[in-house]
Amino acid sequence: MVTLADVARHAGVSSSTVSYALSGKRSISRETRLRIERAITDLGYHPNAGARALAGKRSHIIALVVPLHTEVYVPTMMEIAIAVTVAAREHGYDVLLLTNDEGPDGVQRVAASGLADGVILMDVRLDDDRIPVLHAQRTPAALIGLPDDPGGLSCVDHDFAAAGALCADHLADLGHRDIAFIGYGSAVYRRHAGYAERTVNGFRDRAQHRGLRFLHRPCEGSYESTAGTLARILADRPDTTGFVVQNEAAIGPLLSLLRASGRTVPEDASVIAVCPDQLAEQHSPRLTSVTGPKKELGQVAVEQVMARIAALAAGAEPEDELALMPPELVVRESTGPAPHR
Amino acid sequence: MVTLADVARHAGVSSSTVSYALSGKRSISRETRLRIERAITDLGYHPNAGARALAGKRSHIIALVVPLHTEVYVPTMMEIAIAVTVAAREHGYDVLLLTNDEGPDGVQRVAASGLADGVILMDVRLDDDRIPVLHAQRTPAALIGLPDDPGGLSCVDHDFAAAGALCADHLADLGHRDIAFIGYGSAVYRRHAGYAERTVNGFRDRAQHRGLRFLHRPCEGSYESTAGTLARILADRPDTTGFVVQNEAAIGPLLSLLRASGRTVPEDASVIAVCPDQLAEQHSPRLTSVTGPKKELGQVAVEQVMARIAALAAGAEPEDELALMPPELVVRESTGPAPHR
DNA sequence: TTGTAGGCGTTATCAA
């Protein structure tokens, strides 16, 4: 193995000079820098990661904790993970992949051992048991998702309230007056999954503001439960012409059921989904949808940990950031003007 | 930070004793072991990863290189990645996530710096430019996928030939005599993507053996190209009653087109797909499919790198392993007995 | 069964 000392010898300088030439932390005469660069390529030198971590007190690694099983659409997860990896590289960092099957211990392990300088948590639950260990270790961290109490942490998530509002606006703009919000199963609300509630709240506020009449109905997503949900909606509000769906599993059944009930989408009923574009494209008709950026979630999370790592190194108090990424509406084929009565 | 020396002091022993107690590389009296364990929990000691890597010449990290864009179904990729991570932990290893946007340099970097002790490559191409650097560095590696020349490497992949054969057998067993194999676009074959050719070859051999008449038609996967492909198949062989599809994109179009041509699946035509179960379940009717294990791919790859890492440490010559995982047929609703003529 | 001591390759402080 080629070491710094080898390079130094080859270039006829001391090893500290080589180190500084590499880190750029002090100025080197043009001439010796060139000699050093020659030596490095000649010998094929690569700095040893372990030694660097030991001496420099930085591993240049961040850990990314991905859920084993999740409600999140897997391709979306993957896209975020890749965005994190690419963004980290731009800071000279590599990414360690952790699964959640170690639970909080995994986070504890990599943080306490100095394996990782910081941690990014995906699929954060409102009351997440990994958060206490982050606090205890004072680990630089960023959460993708919003916990109950984000105090002392940096977080980034979709602005689900804005997503709900966008749905209400779009349908209102098209002239719909009676709207149903088909949400997740009631279990999701009972355990207070943040994104579910934030979406409904955003929708509700905007719907009220726009003078819409609306219903919010939880739905398990199976064909049967969707059928029941739809039947009850139409019984309560026969004039409903707009549907907002957040539960991806309910989308397919809903479209079939509307068709079966003689309603054509979007002529008789408009459907707008809160889901990734990729999913929205898979249905027929292709769904108008509201969704947030994926890559940006990962990028922002990386910026946040990097900021906290830097703060820790500088002995400064890190700032708690909270970034809510604005969603976007993509109009496709499933929404149209409200039918004349 | 709590160090080994702190623990040693607290336990009243030398630091080497603590080190050995942790590694188990020499016997420790029951009594001192207990004192050491006490000290470790009392102080909350966690061995420093950098120091361990430096002194032990092992980072206890393997790199997993995932493709940025791929023809592989993303949830499958994710499942393999997670299986790798979990399996690695069982060997005391963590997983570094690398994307392919650094190309061969990324592999070079982590291997040469000692950041990773070994590498697992996903989505290996036949002529993969990362393979030369693995050889040059003598990096312990395992490939998920089969390259042109697997010499000096360990590989694991689905047994696509067996998958093709399974398809032929299933349709033959059901009495079908004329079968069409709808493959990937011709570009895929032109660049000799291994899995595509291996599947067709396996299918062809078995079909011949079973005395079937068959056609192999490449297909881009769009609705239009699938329509063209199907039309040509039915023109050439009007009696075709069995379809094998490997190109996932063509599945949806094919089902629609068969329906549109008045053929009911599976009464008039049987369709069998070479694709993940999850995809097969999404169609209507749910597709009979052939697919290989995902988790196992990851697990085997981990075993293979571990074996090579151990060999390298022991100064032994690593064995080149080649594991082809047998696929499984799941009969669902899209295949049935051949219709009477 | 336990202790001593040297070394792993970099970083960073202190001098020059």
Next chain:
DNA sequence: TTGATAACGCCTACAA
């Protein structure tokens, strides 16, 4: 602008 040199925390022959 450059050089010595002492950490960094752990591992492991070598000694006892």
